[in-house]
Amino acid sequence: MRKRLIIYIGFLVLFFHSISTFGQQLPIYSQYMMTGFLLNPALAGNDGYTSINLTAREQWLGISSAPRTHALSVQTRLLKTSYISKSTSVRRKITRPSREGRVGLGGYVFNDKNGIIDRTGFQMTYAYHIPMDNSQLSFGISANAFQFSIDEDEIVLFDQDDPYLMEYDKIIFIPDANFGVCYHTPELFVGVSATQLLRSALKLGNQSYTNYRLLRHYYIMGGYKFDVTPEIVIQPSILMKSSDSFRSFQIDFNARVFYKNDYWAGLSYRTNDAMVIMAGVKVSQYYFGYAFDYSLSNIRKYSFGSHEFLIAIKLGDSARRYRWLNRY
Incomplete structure (x- = not known):
């Protein structure tokens, strides 16, 4: 009678075990x-802008699911407007507006289809920037x-009409949190962050599987910009x-x-894992980018990469860009 339930749990436990082994619990972006x-x-x-980014990724093209x-x-x-007074003489002062602000906000939603497992997630971010x-x-x-669910259309089972199993909740909702620190100069950036801090466990119905948890992920990033000419900049990172x-x-x-x-x-x-080739162009305030990943693992025998x-858009004129921040 519980055959279908066991299969659901089996698929989810297998999925969590595989991503715990290979560390691919989060979507990959090039x-x-x-x-x-x-x-x-x-x-x-x-960077002081309002930006909107839309990303679509097809991984391992040619491999089913x-x-x-x-x-x-x-x-x-x-940003808020403040006014700076500047004296040009003993009797005359000029007041000019200035745009400034220290709070950054971000939002993110994604859907990740991986075989029979469908993941949907969202993120709300608060950042505080201190000029130095x-x-x-x-x-x-x-x-x-994150919300994990199983695509039943991809599973062929016996006893499909068992009413007990039909009513069983097959969706997992997992909360979590991230934290990060970053330091910027006009040329240099260095950052450290950790994601999935709560290490939430897989839970189906009233049963919690504490042996299968989201793993914390740690990131250290850095880069430096070299002005080769007034028109050409190279940034290794x-x-x-x-x-x-x-x-x-x-x-x-x-x-x-x-x-x-x-x-x-x-x-x-x-x-x-892979070699990545990327290219992009900016047209007015619009950005268009493309990346191709060539796998270096055995999966390259079966995949077309x-x-x-x-596609991104940045809103706000150049006056909103802080001079010590990322120009791109």
Whole structure:
């Protein structure tokens, strides 16, 4: 009578075991530089703009039921107008408006389809930015939640009409939190963050499976910009990733080249995983990016690679951009 329930639990436990082993509990993005606050909440609103990003990713094209991710993120800086008085002579003063603010906000929703498991998640982020001469120190925290469900259309079972099993709740709702710190200068950025801090356990109905938990993920990121010419900028960067188990320790070595702030191209090497080629263009306030992942594992024998598309819009004129922050 409980056959179907056991199968549901079996699928979910198997899924949690596999992602605990390989550390892929979070959606993978190759163009994370464009939405850095998803890895480090301290980056929400760091450039002073309001930006909206839409990402679509098809992983391991050619493999049936391979991961497929769609995501929408929004971030902004809460700015207010203040007035600065400047004396031009003993009798004359000029007052001019200035836009400033220290609070950044971010929001993020995604859907990740991985075989029979469907994950939907959302995240709300708060960041506080502290100006320090020609640099900035930022702190951020995120509250997030994941909903795991099983696509019954992908499962063929006997005794489909068992009323007890039909009424059983097959959706898991898991809350969690992230924290991050980041330091910026005009050329340098360094950040440290941790995600899934609560290590929530798999729970189905009234039963909790404490042996199968979300793992904490730790990130260390950094990069530096070199002005080669007035029109060409090169930015090497690095991202180190690990989980509680340290089985999934991974490093991304990245290098991007920007031309006139309107075009960019880059390469990324993700250890024991993939080589990534990326390119993009800026048209007015719109940004279009593409990334292709060539797998370095045995899965490349069966896959045509992974493809990721990004469309973004940044709202706000140049006066809203803080001079010591990321220009791209």
